[in-house]
Amino acid sequence: MTMTTLRPWREIAVPHEDVLKGTFQQAEFAADLSRVHDGTASPEYGDPVLFFKRTYITEGMRLLLDSVLKRITGQGGDPVIQLQTAFGGGKTHTMLAVYHLARGTVPASDLQGIPPILDAAGVIDLPKARVVVIDGTRLSPNMPDKRGSVKVRTMWGDLAWQLGGEEAYAQIQEADESGTSPGKETLARLLAQYAPCVILMDELVAYIRQFDEKTKLAGGTYGSNITFMQALTEATKAVPNAVLLASLPESDQEAGLGQGVAALHTLEHYFARVQALWKPVAAEEAFEIVRRRLFAEITNTAAVETVCRSFAHLYITSGPEFPRETQESRYYDRLVKAYPIHPEVFDRLYEDWSSLENFQRTRGVLKLMAKVIHRLWKDGNNDLLILPGSLPLYDGDTRNEMIYYLPQGWDPVVERDIDGDRAGTTEIESRDTRFGSVQACRRVARTVFLGSAPGTPNRMMQGIEQERVLLGSIQPGQQTSVFRDALHRLSDRLYYLNSADNRYWFDTRPNLRREMEERKKRFDEKDDVIPAIADGVKKAVSKGIFDGIHIFTVSGDIPDDSALRLVVLPPHAHYGKSDVQMATICAAEYIKHRGDQPRHRQNRLIFLAADAENVRLLTDHIRSMLAWESIVSDYKNKRIVLDNLMGDNAANNLDMARRTVARTIRETYRWLLVPIQELDAGRVSPDIAWESYSINPGAENPVKEIERVLKENEALIAEWSPIHLSNLLKRWFWTDETTDMKAGEFWENTCRYLYLPRLLNRDVLKRTIEVGADTKDYFGLAAGKDGEKYIDFTFGKGRRSVVVDDSLLLIEPAAAAAYEESIRPPETPYPVDTPFGGSESHEGSTVVTSGGSFPVPTPTPAGTSSVKTRFYGSVEVDPITAKMAFGQIVDEVVAQFTSRPNTTVTIKVEISAVDKKGFDENLQRAVRENSALLKIAPAEFERE
Structure with a gap:
C-alpha cells in the first residue's frame, strides 16, 4: 500500500472549533x-x-x-x-x-x-x-x-x-x-x-x-x-x-x-468500612476520552481502518525492527481506538509523563495535545497519524507546555539538539537530503525526547530502545534504514543525547560529546592533526609493489634513484574540481627538485593526494578521535571522574571514532596523480602534465587497488612486449649513425624522462629483452663492442639470464642482419662420402646427421705440426625436441667458435623422413613451398 492511497489525519479527523482556533483556556480542561x-x-x-x-x-x-x-x-x-x-x-x-x-x-x-x-x-x-x-x-x-x-x-x-x-x-x-x-x-x-x-x-x-x-x-x-x-x-x-x-x-x-x-x-x-473503591480511567480508555474532547465525530471509518491497517502491516512485515507488542493482531485495534493519535503517544504520556509530580493524567494530556493539534493543523501537517515524531517542539507553546513539567534545564536541550531552526537535527537534515526529505532526524529526536525526558533521572534503565524510537517516527511507505541511520548520526553529533545498550535518552547534563567538542579545539594542526593523519595513511597503505612509500615527506628526504616510490601528499596539497590544484603544484616541485638540487629520475615518482572536498571532514574526524583518546586516557589515569556508563560510552566512542577515521582516510586519499610529458608535433612538451585516477575507497587492500588502477591505465608497466621496446628504440635512440643502444642506458632513460613508459622495475626490461631475443623482428644483442666488432653477437637466437647494464647492446634489426651477413664465412664444398647413418668418417669428408654436418679434419702427416686447426662433431637429436636441442648446441658449442674473429663455421642440416603409407599431396605441397622459402635444396620426395 503506497502513501498516495492513504489520507492524512487532518482530512479524516477535524478538531473541535476551540482547538482549531486555539481559543481554549487551561481552566477549560479542569472540570470544576x-x-x-x-x-x-x-x-x-x-x-x-x-x-x-x-x-x-x-x-x-x-x-x-x-x-x-x-x-x-x-x-x-x-x-x-x-x-x-x-x-x-x-x-x-x-x-x-x-x-x-x-x-x-x-x-x-x-x-x-x-x-x-x-x-x-x-x-x-x-x-x-x-x-x-x-x-x-x-x-x-x-x-x-x-x-x-x-x-x-x-x-x-x-x-x-x-x-x-x-x-x-x-x-x-x-x-x-x-x-x-x-x-x-x-x-x-x-x-x-x-x-x-x-x-x-x-x-x-x-x-x-x-x-x-x-x-x-x-x-x-x-x-x-x-x-x-x-x-x-x-x-x-x-x-x-x-x-x-x-x-x-x-x-x-x-x-x-x-x-x-x-x-x-x-x-x-x-x-474503608463502607466504601466501594473505584478507579475511573483505564489506560486505553483514555484514547476515546481525548478524542471525544479534542475532535469532532469521525464518520469516515473506512479511511481510518485503511490507515491503521497500513501501520499494522508495516510493523508485522518489518518484524524485529519494532517492539514485540506491534506484532500482535490487537495492536491494530489499539491503532483504531487511538486514531488520529498514535498509541505510542498515549503510552509515553500515561506511563512516563504521568509519573511527574505536576502532570495531571487526563487533564495534562488533554491540555498538551490541544496545543499540539492546534499547531499541527495550523502548519498543514500531513502525517497519517499524530506520532511522537510529529510533536511540534519547534513551537514555543508546545515546547513550554512540555518542559513546564520537567526539571530546570530542558529548554536549551530542545533548542540546541531536538527541534527548531538552530537545532542540530535541522542542520544535519539541511546537509543530507536523505534525512531532510522525511525529517528523519527531527522525528527521531522528538520521539527520544517524549520517551526519555520524564524518566531519565530516576530510572534504573534509562532511555528507550531503538525499536521504540522507530515506532514513534516511521510511517508506511518510509524506509526504516533511513531513520535507523538518522538515530546513529544523532548519537554521534548531538550534545545532550546519550546511548548505551541499544537505548537512547536526552539529559539536561551535557554528555561526553560536549567535553569532546571542547577538547577538539586544543589540538594543533601541525603538531597533532597532521601526524595523526599520517599515521592513519600509514596503516591504510602498505608497501606492496612500491620500493618506498613516503608520507608527507619533504622532497629532500626522498632519494633520487631508480626505485619506484609512492609519495603521499600532505592534506593541504589536495586535489579536486577547483581551478587551482594544490596537489599538482606541490607534486611538480617533488618532480623537479630534491631539496635544493634538481631531481634526475623524475619518472619514478607516483603521487597519492587527498580529495579536496573531504579534507575538512577528515580533519574534524581526526580531532574527534584525538579528543576521545584524551578523555579515555584521563579516565583511566583518574584525571577525570566518570561513572561506569560514561566510561564505557567514552571507550565505545573512541572505537567508533577510530573506525570512522580509517574509513574517512580511504575516502579522502583516493586520487592517484601520475606525471607525464605529452608530445606535440613530434616534440616533447617542456611542461609536466598530470593524469589523475580515482581509486575505490571500499577496496579491501588499498595498495592492491592502487596497483590495479595503475596497471589497467598503463601508468605502470609490469609486463612489456618486445614490439613496444623496439618501437621506442626506433623512435628515440636508433639513428642512421647509431644503430645500437645500451640496455642500461635505456633503463636509466625510462627512469628519467616522463614521456617514456614507467616500468615497474629493471626486471621488466630484462624479461622483455629475453623474449625479444628469440626472433629477428625486434633487435640483435651483443655483450659489448670492440671497434666495429660486436662481442658475443646474437641475432634471432634466444638468450637467457641477460644482465641489463651498459655492456648489453640492443642492435637495430637491419643493422644486426647486415652485421650477421658480414661475419658469415664463405662456403667451402666438401664431398659427401658417407650417406646418412654412415658409421665412419674419412679424410676430407663431411659427417652429415640430423643435427648438422661438420667438416672432418685431414689427418696430420707424420712429422708435421700438431696444432689442431679443425673441429667436427655429429649428433642425432629427437625430432620432437629438435628446436630446443639445436638451440642448446648453438649456445653451448657453436657459439664458442663464432665468438672468435677468424674462425669459419659451417653447419648443414640433413632431414630424412620415411612413412611406409606414403605422403599425401597436401603435405608434399606444403613441405616443398616451405623448403623453397627456407632455401632448402634439394627437397624432393621419392619412392623406396
Whole structure:
C-alpha cells in the first residue's frame, strides 16, 4: 500500500472549533464541580447533553453510574463510593457525570451513552434526585457563607442547606453554629427526608487539612470534621436511596504535608468500612476520552481502518525492527481506538509523563495535545497519524507546555539538539537530503525526547530502545534504514543525547560529546592533526609493489634513484574540481627538485593526494578521535571522574571514532596523480602534465587497488612486449649513425624522462629483452663492442639470464642482419662420402646427421705440426625436441667458435623422413613451398 492511497489525519479527523482556533483556556480542561453547580461553567461542562456528547463512558464509569442509579431508585447499589485515582485521573469528571445524570434536568434519552446503562440497571423512570456539591477548595474554615437569612459555617451546615434550604438547616443549626458534628441519626433523618439524594464531595482533604487540634475555627475543628465524615458515611449507609461520592488523593504527596497526610490516612480508614473503591480511567480508555474532547465525530471509518491497517502491516512485515507488542493482531485495534493519535503517544504520556509530580493524567494530556493539534493543523501537517515524531517542539507553546513539567534545564536541550531552526537535527537534515526529505532526524529526536525526558533521572534503565524510537517516527511507505541511520548520526553529533545498550535518552547534563567538542579545539594542526593523519595513511597503505612509500615527506628526504616510490601528499596539497590544484603544484616541485638540487629520475615518482572536498571532514574526524583518546586516557589515569556508563560510552566512542577515521582516510586519499610529458608535433612538451585516477575507497587492500588502477591505465608497466621496446628504440635512440643502444642506458632513460613508459622495475626490461631475443623482428644483442666488432653477437637466437647494464647492446634489426651477413664465412664444398647413418668418417669428408654436418679434419702427416686447426662433431637429436636441442648446441658449442674473429663455421642440416603409407599431396605441397622459402635444396620426395 503506497502513501498516495492513504489520507492524512487532518482530512479524516477535524478538531473541535476551540482547538482549531486555539481559543481554549487551561481552566477549560479542569472540570470544576462548583462552577457547574453554580451555573457558571462553560457549556461543555455545564450543558448535560454537550457534556455526555464529549464524554467517553469508560467501563469504570459505567459501573459507577449503574451503582448510583440503583441506589437512588432504591434497588441496591453502593452507599459510599470513594474515587481515588492519580492526580488528573478523571475524578471530578466522573462526579460531573453523576451530577448531570442524578439531577435529571434533561431526559436521560438525550444523554449520549446513558440509555444502555438505564436498560442494564432495569430503570424505566429515573427520579430526579437532590444533588449536594461540597467542594473543599471553595469552602473557608473560618469565613461563614451567607445563604439566604442564615450564615453557613460548616460542611454539615452546607449539606443541610443544599438539601432543603432553611427548613433543613434548622435541623442542624445548633451543631453548625457550635462547630460540633451532628450525630449520625440526625444526619440519617435529614438524608431520608430529602431522598433520593446524591452527595458529591470533592477535594475533601484540601479542606480538612486546614484545621488543627488546638484552634477552633468557624468551620469547627479537625476532630469535629473527621467525626462528621464518619457519621455521614454511616448515615448514608442507613438511607436506601442516598449515595455519597467523595474524591481522595491517591498519594501522600498529593495530600500535602503534615495535616493533609494525617487527614488522608484517617479518612481512608473511615471510608474503608463502607466504601466501594473505584478507579475511573483505564489506560486505553483514555484514547476515546481525548478524542471525544479534542475532535469532532469521525464518520469516515473506512479511511481510518485503511490507515491503521497500513501501520499494522508495516510493523508485522518489518518484524524485529519494532517492539514485540506491534506484532500482535490487537495492536491494530489499539491503532483504531487511538486514531488520529498514535498509541505510542498515549503510552509515553500515561506511563512516563504521568509519573511527574505536576502532570495531571487526563487533564495534562488533554491540555498538551490541544496545543499540539492546534499547531499541527495550523502548519498543514500531513502525517497519517499524530506520532511522537510529529510533536511540534519547534513551537514555543508546545515546547513550554512540555518542559513546564520537567526539571530546570530542558529548554536549551530542545533548542540546541531536538527541534527548531538552530537545532542540530535541522542542520544535519539541511546537509543530507536523505534525512531532510522525511525529517528523519527531527522525528527521531522528538520521539527520544517524549520517551526519555520524564524518566531519565530516576530510572534504573534509562532511555528507550531503538525499536521504540522507530515506532514513534516511521510511517508506511518510509524506509526504516533511513531513520535507523538518522538515530546513529544523532548519537554521534548531538550534545545532550546519550546511548548505551541499544537505548537512547536526552539529559539536561551535557554528555561526553560536549567535553569532546571542547577538547577538539586544543589540538594543533601541525603538531597533532597532521601526524595523526599520517599515521592513519600509514596503516591504510602498505608497501606492496612500491620500493618506498613516503608520507608527507619533504622532497629532500626522498632519494633520487631508480626505485619506484609512492609519495603521499600532505592534506593541504589536495586535489579536486577547483581551478587551482594544490596537489599538482606541490607534486611538480617533488618532480623537479630534491631539496635544493634538481631531481634526475623524475619518472619514478607516483603521487597519492587527498580529495579536496573531504579534507575538512577528515580533519574534524581526526580531532574527534584525538579528543576521545584524551578523555579515555584521563579516565583511566583518574584525571577525570566518570561513572561506569560514561566510561564505557567514552571507550565505545573512541572505537567508533577510530573506525570512522580509517574509513574517512580511504575516502579522502583516493586520487592517484601520475606525471607525464605529452608530445606535440613530434616534440616533447617542456611542461609536466598530470593524469589523475580515482581509486575505490571500499577496496579491501588499498595498495592492491592502487596497483590495479595503475596497471589497467598503463601508468605502470609490469609486463612489456618486445614490439613496444623496439618501437621506442626506433623512435628515440636508433639513428642512421647509431644503430645500437645500451640496455642500461635505456633503463636509466625510462627512469628519467616522463614521456617514456614507467616500468615497474629493471626486471621488466630484462624479461622483455629475453623474449625479444628469440626472433629477428625486434633487435640483435651483443655483450659489448670492440671497434666495429660486436662481442658475443646474437641475432634471432634466444638468450637467457641477460644482465641489463651498459655492456648489453640492443642492435637495430637491419643493422644486426647486415652485421650477421658480414661475419658469415664463405662456403667451402666438401664431398659427401658417407650417406646418412654412415658409421665412419674419412679424410676430407663431411659427417652429415640430423643435427648438422661438420667438416672432418685431414689427418696430420707424420712429422708435421700438431696444432689442431679443425673441429667436427655429429649428433642425432629427437625430432620432437629438435628446436630446443639445436638451440642448446648453438649456445653451448657453436657459439664458442663464432665468438672468435677468424674462425669459419659451417653447419648443414640433413632431414630424412620415411612413412611406409606414403605422403599425401597436401603435405608434399606444403613441405616443398616451405623448403623453397627456407632455401632448402634439394627437397624432393621419392619412392623406396
